[in-house]
Amino acid sequence: MGLLVRAIEKARALFGLEYRSAANFYTLRTMGVGLGKEHGKDMCRWLAYIGSPIYMESLLIRPVHSLINQSIDAQRSVYATNGDGFGIGWFDGRPEPGQYRDITPAWHDQNLRDLSKHIRTSLFFAHVRAATSTPVQRTNCHPFKHGRWLFQHNGSIGDFEKIKRELDFSIHSDLYPFMQGCTDSETMFYLALTHGLESDPVKGLHGMASAVCRAREKAGIEEHFRMTVSVSDGEHVVAARFCAGGEAPSLYHSRSEKALHEVCEDAKEDASQGVLILSEPLDDVSEHWEPIEAGTILTAHHKGVTTEAFAPA
Numbered sequence: 137m138g139l140l141v142r143a144i145e146k147a148r149a150l151f152g153l154e155y156r157s158a159a160n161f162y163t164l165r166t167m168g169v170g171l172g173k174e175h176g177k178d179m180c181r182w183l184a185y186i187g188s189p190i191y192m193e194s195l196l197i198r199p200v201h202s203l204i205n206q207s208i209d210a211q212r213s214v215y216a217t218n219g220d221g222f223g224i225g226w227f228d229g230r231p232e233p234g235q236y237r238d239i240t241p242a243w244h245d246q247n248l249r250d251l252s253k254h255i256r257t258s259l260f261f262a263h264v265r266a267a268t269s270t271p272v273q274r275t276n277c278h279p280f281k282h283g284r285w286l287f288q289h290n291g292s293i294g295d296f297e298k299i300k301r302e303l304d305f306s307i308h309s310d311l312y313p314f315m316q317g318c319t320d321s322e323t324m325f326y327l328a329l330t331h332g333l334e335s336d337p338v339k340g341l342h343g344m345a346s347a348v349c350r351a352r353e354k355a356g357i358e359e360h361f362r363m364t365v366s367v368s369d370g371e372h373v374v375a376a377r378f379c380a381g382g383e384a385p386s387l388y389h390s391r392s393e394k395a396l397h398e399v400c401e402d403a404k405e406d407a408s409q410g411v412l413i414l415s416e417p418l419d420d421v422s423e424h425w426e427p428i429e430a431g432t433i434l435t436a437h438h439k440g441v442t443t444e445a446f447a448p449a
């Protein structure tokens with residue numbers, strides 16, 4: 137335990153973070169549970185950027201409350217630590233997006249820091265994971281990828297194990313062989329693909345959430361279904377915030393290009409246009425961030441966002 141505690145404390149010192157007991161992290165992991173085990177609370181943290189090309193480090197490392205910081209000191213999540221793996225996915229003009237995932241904590245992965253300094257892209261996803269009841273393994277880390285599409289998720293399907301078989305069996309037979317992990321998140325992604333995500337992402341996400349709601353009702357499940365998700369094919373980003381019972385996980389988007397400039401002052405020339413969607417703000421300036429209401433789906437382009445109601449049944 138001593139080595140792990142010292143490693144976490146060293147990371148906190150590196151990022152200038154307030155001290156919180158690293159022993160809590162050790163206790164949870166040795167008990168065999170993920171860091172987001174408590175039901176009805178936020179767990180993972182993620183962000184999605186679309187805009188003028190920037191280096192990933194502009195958002196992953198440089199801001200006061202960067203996503204790397206959130207992996208060890210999240211402010212709006214039940215657990216401060218999201219150390220059960222991470223992932224990034226990006227588009228660079230090739231037929232399919234790039235992807236890098238690992239089970240090490242994001243704050244501890246030097247490869248992630250190096251890559252983020254060298255990958256310059258106009259659209260990327262990044263995710264830090266706090267596992268619920270599924271194993272800590274690379275195939276369970278976000279973002280997930282299929283063809284040109286990326287998908288990432290925060291939240292959970294309560295009592296997922298009771299309806300996993302039914303939901304998995306409803307995934308199209310041509311898609312099912314591509315599933316590699318065992319999370320509710322991956323099941324949600326392939327359900328969305330089954331419901332037409334590739335031709336109409338809003339329809340696909342609506343169909344996925346409706347299928348989950350119907351399965352929960354059929355099984356008499358009272359545990360909450362809570363989600364924020366984002367998907368992209370490299371052309372735009374579609375994100376949704378929804379809950380069936382309880383409170384939906386937090387979600388925000390940047391209010392203006394000026395807000396992005398002020399968050400990333402050393403990347404002003406790069407971030408001349410852009411929209412950032414994220415679980416948790418990168419600083420404490422409320423004017424920079426617009427909270428996204430539960431029951432909303434939004435589409436982000438290089439110059440702004442459009443929103444509409446999202447009400448699966």
